[in-house]
Amino acid sequence: MxxxxxxxxxxxxxxxxxxxxxxxxxxxxxxxxxxxxxxxxxxxxxxxxxxxxxxxxxxxxxxxxxxxxxxxxxxxxxxxxxxxxxxxxTPLPIEAVMRGYLSGVTGTSLWTRYEKGERDFGSFRLPDGMRKNEKLRAPAFTPSTKEKDHDRNVTPQEIVETGLMARDLLARVEDVSRRLFLRGQELARARGLILVDTKYEFGLDADGALTLIDEVHTPDSSRYWQADSYQARIARGEEPEYFDKEFLRLWFMDHCDPYHDATLPEAPADMxxxxxxxxxxxxxxxxxxxxxxxxxxxxxxxxxxxxxxxxxxx
Ligand SMILES: Nc1ncnc2c1ncn2[C@@H]1O[C@H](COP(=O)(O)OP(=O)(O)O)[C@@H](O)[C@H]1O
Ligand SMILES: [Mg+2]
Structure with missing residues (x-):
């Protein structure tokens, strides 16, 4: 066992x-x-x-x-x-989120905001007429702050203006995040996968050098779709085939109140x-x-x- x-x-x-x-x-x-x-x-x-x-x-x-x-x-x-x-x-106070596709399900996801009519996302704009799960012309850098209960979207301008990070350092984080994401997409594609979006964490080492920390391109920090079925599925208006752990969340939402119950039931062994x-x-x-x-x-x-x-x- x-x-x-x-x-x-x-x-x-x-x-x-x-x-x-x-x-x-x-x-x-x-x-x-x-x-x-x-x-x-x-x-x-x-x-x-x-x-x-x-x-x-x-x-x-x-x-x-x-x-x-x-x-x-x-x-x-x-x-x-x-x-x-x-x-x-020493971890930097932001999560460096990179998004390659117009997707997502949560309230802060790009697709949700786009569908409501938002086109100006602070540091980038999206054209009209895009479809759900379509590839962005260039990956978008959409950082969020690390907060206790939930992460909050924040524009690069806000990060600098509120003194969270210096402009030069943030520019380096963005540049490095873009290059990491493109490398991730390239290698994933060679293995039949699309790297859809991801989150990086950076820190400064004892000498003050920018350093990639935590975890990289895991299914917990990133989303992956299967590449071979992607085109046909979005053309049919279907969701891409993805690394799916949602079924376990749904089971909990059906069987208890996972936001409030003091103890949770045990997850089914087969799941x-x-x-x-x-x-x-x-x-x-x-x-x-x-x-x-x-x-x-x-x-x-x-x-x-x-x-x-x-x-x-x-
Ligand atoms: N090299 C590092 N130096 C300091 N802290 C780190 C480093 N790598 C990762 N961490 C921190 O360690 C923690 C990793 O544990 P994890 O269980 O993933 O935490 P979380 O519940 O915050 O996601 C994170 O808070 C992350 O910021
Ligand atoms: Mg973590």
Whole structure:
């Protein structure tokens, strides 16, 4: 049976912080990011998906490597399939969102705003007559602020005017984000996928250098569509075939009030398995590599692999 990593308590790694998906250990010179199998939605954990942590960590590692000529990244070492040892950076206060298509379902998505008649998006305009899910002539940089409860769209002008970030630094973030996104689209396309949109996080390292941090082009930070069926489906007015985790959200909305209930019902096992298969499949489609068939306790494996890493490093 494949094991699931719900949380880690590796006191020997350092002071532990808990993100929604990652356990973060602060060490004097670096930070250890452990990607767990926690699956979040509605700003809470709704399921534990076997193999998901490994996919997020290894897929990010793949993309960090494929983009290191564009911008330096935080990766120092990969001692375990679920673990990245990273440069500890000071995160910038925005999420760098790049969008390649006129799509989306949420209230702040480009399509929702376009459909309501909006054409001027602050730093770019869109022409009349565009169809849902059509490709934008050039990818759009639509940053948002990192706020506790929800992310808020903010224009580059507002970011500078409110003193959130200096103009030069923001210009670099935009330029780098564009180049990362184009590289992502190019490599994904060669694997039969369209990179639709994504979110980058940047930080400044100890020397003040702009550094790509967190995760890159994972299904949690990005949307992917299958390329081969895209044209025919949008021509028929259908939604593209996409990496879909919505079915689990819908199940929760049908079976409880995920925004208010103190405890949630357990996600159905067959749905969790399906989600696990989808994460593994997109990882393999993008990288050509297989996920490991983990049968041992993952926290124990991490402990052992990390100890071996420390011995090698010393
Ligand atoms: N190199 C880094 N230096 C400092 N913080 C980082 C670095 N890489 C990622 N982080 C932060 O670690 C956290 C990752 O954990 P995650 O579970 O994804 O958190 P969240 O719930 O905020 O999405 C994020 O808050 C991210 O900003
Ligand atoms: Mg995160």
């Amino acid at each position: 494949k094991q699931t990593l719900r949380a880690t308590h590796l006191a020997e790694l350092g002071e532990r912080l808990e993100g929604k998906v990652r356990d973060i250990y602060l060490r004097p010179r670096d930070v250890v990011l452990v990607a767990t199998d926690r699956h979040s939605s509605f700003d809470r954990i709704i399921a534990y998906v076997p193999g998901k942590g490994e996919v997020l960590n290894r897929l990010s590692a793949y993309w960090f490597e494929q983009t290191q000529d564009i911008v330096p990244n935080h990766v120092l070492a990969l001692p375990d399939p679920n673990v990245t040892v990273a440069k500890r950076c 969790v398995e399906e989600l696990s298969r989808r994460y593994a499949a997109i990882f393999t489609q993008l990288t050509g590599e297989a996920v490991s068939a983990t049968e041992e306790n993952i926290e124990e494996r991490i402990r052992r692999n990390f100890a071996a890493y420390l011995r090698r490093a010393s």
